Amino acid sequence: MPAARLEVERLSAGYGSVSILSEIGFAVPAGGRLTVLGRNGVGKTTLLATLMGLTTHKGGTVRIGEREVTGLKTYARAAAGLGYVPQTRDVFRSLTVEENLFTGLKGRPRSELEFVYAMFPRLAERRNHGGMQLSGGEQQMLSLARTLLGKPSVLLLDEPLEGLAPVICDQLMATIIKLAESGEMTVVLVEQQIERALDFADDVLVVERGRIVWRGQAAEFRADRELADRLLGVGIG
Numbered sequence: 001m002p003a004a005r006l007e008v009e010r011l012s013a014g015y016g017s018v019s020i021l022s023e024i025g026f027a028v029p030a031g032g033r034l035t036v037l038g039r040n041g042v043g044k045t046t047l048l049a050t051l052m053g054l055t056t057h058k059g060g061t062v063r064i065g066e067r068e069v070t071g072l073k074t075y076a077r078a079a080a081g082l083g084y085v086p087q088t089r090d091v092f093r094s095l096t097v098e099e100n101l102f103t104g105l106k107g108r109p110r111s112e113l114e115f116v117y118a119m120f121p122r123l124a125e126r127r128n129h130g131g132m133q134l135s136g137g138e139q140q141m142l143s144l145a146r147t148l149l150g151k152p153s154v155l156l157l158d159e160p161l162e163g164l165a166p167v168i169c170d171q172l173m174a175t176i177i178k179l180a181e182s183g184e185m186t187v188v189l190v191e192q193q194i195e196r197a198l199d200f201a202d203d204v205l206v207v208e209r210g211r212i213v214w215r216g217q218a219a220e221f222r223a224d225r226e227l228a229d230r231l232l233g234v235g236i237g
């Protein structure tokens with residue numbers, strides 16, 4: 001599936017009776033790269049989980065291209081082109097690395113594994129190791145690699161760099177930018193490494209207590225040092 005536009009309108013959601021997100025609205029064009037920033041606990045993970053249908057919907061819509069997916073279950077959203085790499089590193093611990101990757105192929109030929117083995121040589125070296133034997137960083141690579149094999153048209157990444165060595169972070173970001181630029185994926189990134197997130201993204205959303213409090217271009221955000229300090233409590237550049 002090629003990259004698709006993601007459009008979110010007045011999306012409100014939470015957990016059971018608890019409301020976390022209020023009237024979130026944004027759009028990412030096909031092949032666009034958005035980063036969602038915010039302090040701890042403001043609702044960034046909840047936003048990605050809501051796009052996947054994993055929270056309690058309280059209003060609003062989500063569209064992938066022309067298709068509204070709001071009423072769909074998680075598996076149907078995945079079939080509609082949403083790919084999600086959660087912070088929890090979704091690895092089948094009883095399967096080997098390669099068996100984990102097979103589950104991401106969705107019937108496509110094994111030869112496609114070479115694409116992720118080239119990106120993560122560490123996974124190639126450990127292809128016969130059990131999921132349980134992997135380090136945190138290796139599990140992160142595996143979770144991401146499996147999702148990339150599914151060729152989602154919109155990829156949702158929740159802190160994918162956590163636990164990865166700097167050189168792997170560089171490679172990973174470069175690969176994902178390439179996939180977006182070549183029109184294969186639209187990407188939404190939640191990331192605590194703000195400099196890297198700004199290097200990656202075209203556009204930025206800042207969330208505070210479940211609402212969007214700032215939106216604009218990454219270059220604009222970077223140019224205004226006071227903004228990062230005020231909204232995120234950190235200095236940049």
Ligand SMILES: Nc1ncnc2c1ncn2[C@@H]1O[C@H](COP(=O)(O)OP(=O)(O)OP(=O)(O)O)[C@@H](O)[C@H]1O
Nearest residue numbers: 015018020038039040041042043044045046047087
């Ligand atoms: N399963 C859940 N049930 C109830 N409340 C939850 C659940 N998961 C998260 N929350 C609450 O929702 C709010 C937003 O959490 P969320 O994990 O989305 O924030 P975040 O911005 O991703 O934080 P971090 O940067 O620390 O990962 C928090 O107040 C959190 O306690």
